[in-house]
Amino acid sequence: MSQATMTRREWLLTDRPQSRLQARLGRAYVTWRRFTANWLAVVGMLIIMGLILIALFAPLLAPYSPYIGDLAGKRLLPPGAGHWLGTDDQGRDILSRLIYGSRLTLQVVVLVAVIAAPIGLLVGTVAGYAGGWLDAVLMRITDIFLAFPKLVLALAFVAALGPGIGNAIIAIAITSWPPYARIARAETLTVRNSDYISAVRLMGASPWRIVLRHIMPLCISSLIVRVTLDMAGIILTAAGLGFLGLGAQPPLPEWGAMIASGRRFILDQWWVAAMPGFAILIVSLGFNLLGDGLRDALDPRGSSQ
Amino acid sequence: MNPLLTVEDLHVRFPTRTGVVEAVRGVSFTLGRERLGIVGESGSGKSQTGRAIMGLTPTHAEISAKRMEFDGIDLLRAPPAQRRALRGNRIAMILQDPKYSLNPVMTIGRQIVETLRTHEKVSQAEARKRALAMLEAVQIRDAARVYDLYPHEVSGGMGQRAMIAMMLVAGPELLIADEPTSALDVTVQLEVLGILDRLVRERGMGLIFISHDLRLVSSFCDRVIVMYAGKIVEELAASELSRAEHPYTQGLLDCMPRIGADRHPLPVLERKPEWAL
Amino acid sequence: MTTALAIDRLRVTFDDFTALKDVSLAVESGESYGLVGESGSGKSTLLRAVAGLAPVSGGTINVNGKRLGRHRDKAFYREVQMVFQDPYGSLHPRQTVDRLLLEPLAIHGFDNSERRIMRALDEVGLGSGFRFRYSHQLSGGQRQRVAIARALILEPSILLLDEPTSALDASVQAEVLNLLEQVRADRKLTFVMVSHDLAVIAHMCDRLMVMQNGEEVEQLTAAELTARRVERDYTRNLLVASEGFRSGA
Numbered sequence: 001m002s003q004a005t006m007t008r009r010e011w012l013l014t015d016r017p018q019s020r021l022q023a024r025l026g027r028a029y030v031t032w033r034r035f036t037a038n039w040l041a042v043v044g045m046l047i048i049m050g051l052i053l054i055a056l057f058a059p060l061l062a063p064y065s066p067y068i069g070d071l072a073g074k075r076l077l078p079p080g081a082g083h084w085l086g087t088d089d090q091g092r093d094i095l096s097r098l099i100y101g102s103r104l105t106l107q108v109v110v111l112v113a114v115i116a117a118p119i120g121l122l123v124g125t126v127a128g129y130a131g132g133w134l135d136a137v138l139m140r141i142t143d144i145f146l147a148f149p150k151l152v153l154a155l156a157f158v159a160a161l162g163p164g165i166g167n168a169i170i171a172i173a174i175t176s177w178p179p180y181a182r183i184a185r186a187e188t189l190t191v192r193n194s195d196y197i198s199a200v201r202l203m204g205a206s207p208w209r210i211v212l213r214h215i216m217p218l219c220i221s222s223l224i225v226r227v228t229l230d231m232a233g234i235i236l237t238a239a240g241l242g243f244l245g246l247g248a249q250p251p252l253p254e255w256g257a258m259i260a261s262g263r264r265f266i267l268d269q270w271w272v273a274a275m276p277g278f279a280i281l282i283v284s285l286g287f288n289l290l291g292d293g294l295r296d297a298l299d300p301r302g303s304s305q
Numbered sequence: 306m307n308p309l310l311t312v313e314d315l316h317v318r319f320p321t322r323t324g325v326v327e328a329v330r331g332v333s334f335t336l337g338r339e340r341l342g343i344v345g346e347s348g349s350g351k352s353q354t355g356r357a358i359m360g361l362t363p364t365h366a367e368i369s370a371k372r373m374e375f376d377g378i379d380l381l382r383a384p385p386a387q388r389r390a391l392r393g394n395r396i397a398m399i400l401q402d403p404k405y406s407l408n409p410v411m412t413i414g415r416q417i418v419e420t421l422r423t424h425e426k427v428s429q430a431e432a433r434k435r436a437l438a439m440l441e442a443v444q445i446r447d448a449a450r451v452y453d454l455y456p457h458e459v460s461g462g463m464g465q466r467a468m469i470a471m472m473l474v475a476g477p478e479l480l481i482a483d484e485p486t487s488a489l490d491v492t493v494q495l496e497v498l499g500i501l502d503r504l505v506r507e508r509g510m511g512l513i514f515i516s517h518d519l520r521l522v523s524s525f526c527d528r529v530i531v532m533y534a535g536k537i538v539e540e541l542a543a544s545e546l547s548r549a550e551h552p553y554t555q556g557l558l559d560c561m562p563r564i565g566a567d568r569h570p571l572p573v574l575e576r577k578p579e580w581a582l
Numbered sequence: 583m584t585t586a587l588a589i590d591r592l593r594v595t596f597d598d599f600t601a602l603k604d605v606s607l608a609v610e611s612g613e614s615y616g617l618v619g620e621s622g623s624g625k626s627t628l629l630r631a632v633a634g635l636a637p638v639s640g641g642t643i644n645v646n647g648k649r650l651g652r653h654r655d656k657a658f659y660r661e662v663q664m665v666f667q668d669p670y671g672s673l674h675p676r677q678t679v680d681r682l683l684l685e686p687l688a689i690h691g692f693d694n695s696e697r698r699i700m701r702a703l704d705e706v707g708l709g710s711g712f713r714f715r716y717s718h719q720l721s722g723g724q725r726q727r728v729a730i731a732r733a734l735i736l737e738p739s740i741l742l743l744d745e746p747t748s749a750l751d752a753s754v755q756a757e758v759l760n761l762l763e764q765v766r767a768d769r770k771l772t773f774v775m776v777s778h779d780l781a782v783i784a785h786m787c788d789r790l791m792v793m794q795n796g797e798e799v800e801q802l803t804a805a806e807l808t809a810r811r812v813e814r815d816y817t818r819n820l821l822v823a824s825e826g827f828r829s830g831a
């Protein structure tokens with residue numbers, strides 16, 4: 001190892017950082033090392049990075065068009081040399097459709113996470129910290145959302161907003177925050193009476209400041225794990241909506257919709273439904289591994305390691 | 306008579322980024338049905354010794370010992386299921402930070418009842434009665450009220466006594482009490498010690514009493530082990546503590562404030578590197 | 583001398599349980615006042631009521647001549663700060679020492695935060711090496727020092743100390759007590775200190791109140807305590823008990 005890298009490493013790992021920046025970088029480095037020490041987490045991260053790269057470079061990677069197939073000669077071909085994953089009932093190359101579909105999947109997953117998780121976090125922490133009538137009101141609303149099956153509720157929203165992948169995303173996001181609110185509230189309840197929160201109140205901090213800066217960071221790691229575990233369900237809900245004609249519209253290569261349309265051939269041409277199923281499985285697994293790894297790496301209580 | 310617990314050359318090591326931390330370095334002692342005190346400053350390895358016996362050492366730590374036997378059971382080689390069965394049933398530990406060890410979203414009473422019911426088949430009503438009796442035994446005023454309180458609603462000392470009650474309902478044969486009375490006022494402290502004392506004398510329980518309060522240990526225990534930097538530096542009969550020879554033990558005794566002694570500032574301990582050898 | 587903290591017939595009620603029953607006391611500015619008594623007798627509750635963390639249902643609290651209302655304003659927290667009983671629970675588990683100390687400065691808009699943090703750490707005898715550590719990387723004594731630094735960083739005139747050393751071992755207790763005496767002398771602070779250890783109170787305080795069951799038992803000077811000139815049996819019991827355990831007693 002060269003002199004330069006040794007000193008940079010030492011600079012990062014020092015017990016006495018000279019500045020906030022150095023401390024932050026050092027901590028990031030330690031977190032990163034802890035994350036990468038867990039090889040399953042690294043596998044998860046590679047899967048998700050792969051997904052992102054595939055989505056970015058879909059036009060370059062896909063061997064065929066995802067929309068136009070050869071209806072005459074290439075319907076329902078099994079996996080083979082020309083079409084690695086076979087073709088579907090319209091003669092379209094499944095691999096190309098999966099590659100383009102990764103864009104939709106990523107879009108759904110990211111948007112839902114970006115919309116639903118913060119809503120759930122905010123509702124849960126505010127309810128848990130405020131207590132009293134505000135807690136009662138917020139939690140009853142949450143209960144109402146929870147009482148309906150997610151798909152039915154999403155259906156109702158899409159019916160009101162109009163079909164399409166964008167509205168489907170909004171509908172899924174609106175219906176998936178309640179469990180996050182529950183988790184955040186439970187977590188908030190365990191910390192809100194602790195001395196360290198009292199200490200912040202004694203500094204003169206406003207309730208908003210306490211919730212946003214002191215309570216939310218404590219809830220985030222369990223939320224990250226829950227969101228990543230939910231990803232598979234979110235992809236499937238999107239698929240369900242697509243299947244009912246309310247989500248992604250037919251020619252779009254959405255993975256769930258592809259499974260739905262492959263269902264008819266499941267016995268004779270298994271690959272039509274199985275390939276997108278595999279894709280969903282792998283991506284969900286990737287998210288789960290990543291989530292577990294993140295939870296372990298983000299918790300500074302393990303960082304005496 | 307066979308000793309209840311034998312520990313020989315116990316080591317607990319924590320591998321960390323900056324090297325291995327040796328929390329416990331070759332601790333040996335035996336315990337009969339008596340009161341053994343472990344004293345020493347913060348970080349000297351008292352809790353880790355107790356946790357190793359209990360099987361509560363963090364998973365990434367390494368434990369080794371020539372011998373660690375409880376009533377003929379080899380604790381190092383016992384299968385996890387057997388250790389779990391021992392834990393709480395025959396060996397119990399009162400953990401150091403009561404507020405941390407109690408579940409913040411479950412009432413005190415329910416936590417005691419749950420502990421009791423995992424060890425014994427008793428009806429809900431019976432369990433409640435026993436839990437209340439136990440709370441009263443540890444001198445909690447108004448036990449019925451405290452039964453329904455959440456941990457943040459009780460005072461520091463009440464939380465500590467609730468923890469003690471929880472450990473005692475199962476009637477263990479060996480109790481490891483890690484600073485069980487640090488948050489109690491002196492009168493209640495004596496009552497709680499009285500309970501522990503009775504358990505030792507009448508039921509033949511073995512007690513390891515971890516504390517940094519030398520005055521208390523010297524008046525309560527039969528024998529005292531003084532630990533420093535993971536090692537035993539001195540072992541003596543409790544009544545002999547004031548005649549301790551090791552400068553560390555003397556220093557610890559000397560830095561306590563005393564009623565009537567007007568010493569400002571208090572003498573502090575000057576640590577010598579050779580003590581850790 | 584002026585009165586820093588005056589409490590008159592303070593009553594605190596949780597649901598239907600009265601934890602403090604008409605307790606009155608007055609602490610002169612610059613004085614160190616001790617509270618001892620039975621566990622659960624309302625010592626912490628008294629401090630928390632002053633700090634605005636417990637529901638006051640009767641009586642008045644005056645701080646530096648100003649009567650406190652139901653809500654404490656920001657200015658109040660620059661006058662009064664508190665150190666909690668349990669050093670393991672009073673520091674946020676996800677924040678570094680630096681963050682912990684920066685927070686009060688940010689809330690009150692202090693300038694020069696860099697220098698103030700360094701000075702606060704120096705004052706409690708922790709070097710810059712501890713600045714970017716998390717609380718779980720500190721020992722109990724170090725945590726309590728951080729808690730004291732946090733309380734002092736807003737430059738309050740009154741410090742409420744809830745058993746600041748009960749979770750610390752004898753050698754660290756001596757260090758923390760010395761530190762507290764030092765800062766009190768340097769900054770002319772007023773202390774209200776809770777402890778269950780009579781020796782600690784006798785060492786640190788000028789006057790004290792003995793409490794039991796939410797009520798005052800008696801008020802004494804430290805000299806009276808040392809000379810054992812006490813009126814009430816309960817106080818006498820405390821004095822006897824603090825000498826240690828007697829088997830079969």
Ligand SMILES: Nc1ncnc2c1ncn2[C@@H]1O[C@H](COP(=O)(O)OP(=O)(O)OP(=O)(O)O)[C@@H](O)[C@H]1O
Binds near residue numbers: 327349353354363721
């Ligand atoms: N998870 C861990 N990783 C690394 N080191 C640890 C860990 N847990 C404990 N230690 C170290 O082990 C040593 C002994 O700790 P232990 O908790 O036994 O001290 P103690 O004597 O009980 O002190 P106290 O009186 O403060 O409770 C300490 O130096 C501590 O830093």
Ligand SMILES: Nc1ncnc2c1ncn2[C@@H]1O[C@H](COP(=O)(O)OP(=O)(O)OP(=O)(O)O)[C@@H](O)[C@H]1O
Binds near residue numbers: 459601620622626
């Ligand atoms: N939030 C709360 N809800 C209900 N009761 C409470 C609450 N906080 C405190 N109490 C009760 O008030 C009483 C006094 O508690 P406090 O914490 O003031 O005792 P303390 O004198 O500090 O005791 P210790 O020495 O054990 O810390 C106790 O009986 C406790 O159960």
Ligand SMILES: [Mg+2]
Binds near residue numbers: 352483
């Ligand atoms: Mg310990």
Ligand SMILES: [Mg+2]
Binds near residue numbers: 461627
């Ligand atoms: Mg208290």
